[in-house]
Amino acid sequence: MSDTRAIAAAVQDPIGGIGGAFMISREAKEYGRETGLDGWSPYLRGRCGVLGEVDADVVAAAVGFFPPSVVREGWEAGRGLPAEKAAHRYATVCQEFGRRKLAGGEEAGMGRLAELLEAIVVRADVIGTPLAAGWRAMPLPSDAPARVVQLAHVLRELRGGLHLVAVLSSGLTPLQSVLTSRSALVPSGEDNARFFGWPEPYTKPSADVRRRRTIAEQLTDGLMAPAFAGLRDDEASELIALLGKMSRLAFG
Numbered sequence: 001m002s003d004t005r006a007i008a009a010a011v012q013d014p015i016g017g018i019g020g021a022f023m024i025s026r027e028a029k030e031y032g033r034e035t036g037l038d039g040w041s042p043y044l045r046g047r048c049g050v051l052g053e054v055d056a057d058v059v060a061a062a063v064g065f066f067p068p069s070v071v072r073e074g075w076e077a078g079r080g081l082p083a084e085k086a087a088h089r090y091a092t093v094c095q096e097f098g099r100r101k102l103a104g105g106e107e108a109g110m111g112r113l114a115e116l117l118e119a120i121v122v123r124a125d126v127i128g129t130p131l132a133a134g135w136r137a138m139p140l141p142s143d144a145p146a147r148v149v150q151l152a153h154v155l156r157e158l159r160g161g162l163h164l165v166a167v168l169s170s171g172l173t174p175l176q177s178v179l180t181s182r183s184a185l186v187p188s189g190e191d192n193a194r195f196f197g198w199p200e201p202y203t204k205p206s207a208d209v210r211r212r213r214t215i216a217e218q219l220t221d222g223l224m225a226p227a228f229a230g231l232r233d234d235e236a237s238e239l240i241a242l243l244g245k246m247s248r249l250a251f252g
Contacts, residue, residue, distance in 0.1 A: 004225035007236050012159065012221075014243040018250060019152030022097035023047070031093045035081050040066075040074035040197070046090030048075070049083035050134025062130045064164035065174045070197035087138065091150065095141045098149030101250040110144040113242040116235060117151035124154075124227040129161025148246060159224050166219035170212045180205050180213040 022028060023043060032042040048059045056072035063071060078086070102110060118140070126133040135154045141147050167177045178193050179202060190202050205213075231239065 004228040004231075005221050007228040007231065007240070008159075008221040008224035010240050011155075011243055014247040015152050015155050015159070017247055018149055018243070019154070019156035021101075021250070022094045022149060022153070025093070025097045027093045027096045027100070031089060034089075035078070035086075037078050037081065039077070040070060041078035042081075042086075044071065044074045045078040045081050045083060045086035046093070048131065049085070049087030049090065050138065051083065051130060053083045062161070064160075064167075065178055065196060067197050067199070087134075091138050094150050094153055095146035098146040099143065102145035102148060102246060104249060106245075109242055109245060110148060112238070113246060114144045114147040114151060116231075116239045116242070117148060117155065119230065120227055120239075121151050121154050123230050124158055126158060126161075128165055129158050132158035132161055152243075155227070158227065159220060162223040163216070163220045166216045166223060169219060170216040172209065172212050172216060175202075176205060176209050177213065177216065180210055 028043075028046075031046065032038075035042045035045070037045070044059060044063075048062060051058060051062060056075040057068065059075050060066065060068040060071040121136055124132070124136075126136060132154055135150075135157050138150070140150060163177075164174070167174065175193065175198050178196055178198065179189055181192055190200075193202055194200070228236065
């Protein structure tokens with residue numbers, strides 16, 4: 001059997017990149033202009049619209065790493081955009097990004113990656129990860145480039161939800177996690193905290209906080225590991241190789 005924890009660690013960056021970059025893409029900017037909303041509103045309504053027309057506290061509980069006040073302001077300001085409509089429009093943003101960025105990919109490899117990702121997504125246990133559950137329920141497009149990105153997004157939401165569990169279990173606050181995070185999409189450290197809307201001043205993370213962050217990452221890999229339990233060794237190697245190839249195509 002494959003080392004599922006090692007697989008989880010190996011695919012973290014490409015899944016995070018392929019599955020999340022659409023949120024800051026030209027397609028996302030066009031969606032934002034369409035809504036007439038600003039700030040975090042189009043993002044929150046789009047990403048979290050799969051939860052339904054819920055109270056902002058429900059959204060804050062799901063996204064976790066944003067200040068609840070920022071979530072409430074953005075979610076409530078976008079009430080004119082129905083949650084279900086926003087989610088389906090955001091799915092098209094995801095799909096259109098995939099078609100644009102992965103259009104030059106080898107057709108056989110793209111189709112195979114979509115097949116592997118879908119098998120993982122279907123088998124995954126989404127308990128404790130409401131956004132992953134919501135996005136898994138969204139209809140998938142038929143074309144491989146769009147399908148790959150949407151499936152990667154589901155896995156990104158799965159890891160994000162499990163990471164929130166791991167962070168809290170490690171004795172960290174969401175802000176401490178943000179201050180010690182690394183991401184290909186946004187700045188790190190204090191810039192990252194400002195990006196998410198956390199009020200200043202910030203306490204510099206201590207050695208103990210950084211140690212707990214390392215523990216949280218390891219816990220997250222462990223929590224993600226069961227999602228890859230159905231892969232044979234050759235399929236795991238294929239998954240890692242194809243994700244790397246598609247990531248280079250999208251961002252290289």
